[in-house]
Amino acid sequence: MRKLERVTFTIEQLAVQLQALGVARGDVLVVHTSFKAVGSVENGPPGLIAALRCALGPDGTLVMPAMTDGESVFDPARTPTLDMGITAELFWRQPGVLRSTHPGASFAASGPLAERICAPQPLEPPHGADSPIGRVHDADGKVLLLGVSHSENTAVHLAEAIANVPYSIAHPTVVEIDGVAREVSIAESDCCCQGFKQLDAWLRERGAQREGTVGDATARLCSARAVVAAALERLRADPLVFLCAPDAGCEECTLARASIKPA
Ligand SMILES: [Zn+2]
Numbered sequence: 001m002r003k004l005e006r007v008t009f010t011i012e013q014l015a016v017q018l019q020a021l022g023v024a025r026g027d028v029l030v031v032h033t034s035f036k037a038v039g040s041v042e043n044g045p046p047g048l049i050a051a052l053r054c055a056l057g058p059d060g061t062l063v064m065p066a067m068t069d070g071e072s073v074f075d076p077a078r079t080p081t082l083d084m085g086i087t088a089e090l091f092w093r094q095p096g097v098l099r100s101t102h103p104g105a106s107f108a109a110s111g112p113l114a115e116r117i118c119a120p121q122p123l124e125p126p127h128g129a130d131s132p133i134g135r136v137h138d139a140d141g142k143v144l145l146l147g148v149s150h151s152e153n154t155a156v157h158l159a160e161a162i163a164n165v166p167y168s169i170a171h172p173t174v175v176e177i178d179g180v181a182r183e184v185s186i187a188e189s190d191c192c193c194q195g196f197k198q199l200d201a202w203l204r205e206r207g208a209q210r211e212g213t214v215g216d217a218t219a220r221l222c223s224a225r226a227v228v229a230a231a232l233e234r235l236r237a238d239p240l241v242f243l244c245a246p247d248a249g250c251e252e253c254t255l256a257r258a259s260i261k262p263a
Contacts, residue, residue: 006039006040007039007040008040008041008042009038009039009040009041009042009215010042011041011042011043011047011050011051011054012051012054014038014041014047014048014051014214014215015051015052015054015055017212017213017214017215017219018051018052018055018144018214018219019055020212021144021210021211021212021214021219021221022142022210022221023052023055023056023142023144023221024055024056024060025055025056025057025059025060026056026057026059026060027056027060027061027141027142028060028061028063028111028113028117028136028139028140028141028142029052029056029060029061029062029063029141029142029143029144030063030064030065030107030133030136030141030142030143030144030154030155030224031052031062031063031064031087031088031144031146032064032065032143032144032145032146032148032152032153032154033048033064033085033087033088033144033145033146033147033148033217034085034146034147034148034217035048035085035086035087035147036147037146037147037148037215037216037217037218038146038147038214038215038216038217039215039216039217040215041215045086045087045090046090046094048087048215049062049087049090049091049094053110056111058111059111059112060111061109061110061111061112061113061114061117061139061141062091062109062110062111063107063108063109063114063117063132063136063141064084064087064088064091064092064107064108064109065081065084065088065105065106065107065108065154066081066084066088066091066092066099066100066106066107066108067081067082067083067084067104067105067106068080068081068082068103068104068106069082069104070103070104070171070172070173070174070186071174072174072181073103073174073175073176073181074101074102074103074104074106074174074175076092076099076100076101076106077099088108091108091110092106092108094110096110097109097110097114098110098114098115098117098118099118100117100118100119100120100121100132101118101120101121102121102123102126102131102132103123103173103174103175103186104126104171104173104186105126105127105131105188106132107132107133109132113135113139116135116139117132117135117136117139118132119135123173123175123184123186124186124187124188125157125161125187125188125189126157126186126188127154127157127158127160127161128158128161128162129158129161129162131158133154133155133157133158133224134158134161136155136224137155137158137224137225137228140223140224140225141223141224142221142222142223142224143155143220143221143222143223143224143227144219144220144221145219145220145221146214146217146219147217147218147219149196149197149200149220150196150197150198150199150200150220150227151192151193151194151196151197152193153196153199153227155224155227155228155231156193156196156199156227156231156242157188157189158224158228159227159228159231159232159235160189160231160235160242161189162228162232163231163232163235163236163239165189165235165239165240165242166239166240166260166261167189167190167191167240167243167256167257167259167260168187168188168189168190168259169187169188169189169190169255169256169259170185170186170187171185171186171187171188172184172185173185173186189256190252190255190256191242191243191244191252191253191256192244192250192251192252192253193242194244194250195241195242195243195244195253196242198234198241198242199227199230199231200220202230202231202233202234203222203226203227203230206226206230208222208223208226208230209221209222209226210222240257243256243257
């Protein structure tokens, strides 16, 4: 009797799929990923990281989010990520990978531009022009969404920061000041982020999104600049374009609307 076996993707197969999607050697690439969506991979999540490194080559820079809960003093060498997925959690721990120092919104990077991307940044906004994602945008980097949608795309937060959207939620975050742990408040343009999914249509109509599969996952690839340009165009017409409608019953977007200060 034959047993149904799940296909295991080799590192080489994944690298070929990434290149077919448009990931090129020497790229600066931010990856948001759900490992579960990619399926069975040779050597597991480290195998996926190896495939990404292989597609980028030694001149490429690989970047992943490494955000944390902000509930204790952030130590880039120790603090685990929160809700970033197993691939991102293992990536920052690999030898030679740098991690930026924002207490809530750090990124990890490896490659020639890693130092520049992980350089110190202002506390807020966490994803502004002077932040890891802002520097990826500066360097004309790309965003790869692997098994996740634009709701996970931090480049959209960069657009919100550039557009200076009127909603912002304060996050209590512990930082060390003069050797003492203190709680500071860091404002973030929070919403449920489901509205970010509109980027699919906006990028498709501009021919600015490559789509395919990597492993079993749906994959989207676009330039950070295309994401920001498309989002800014809509944000300038309607600064609340990413928020759910007031009657949608979305708790996070209701809070975002309530945070808007009267003009
Ligand atoms: Zn919402």
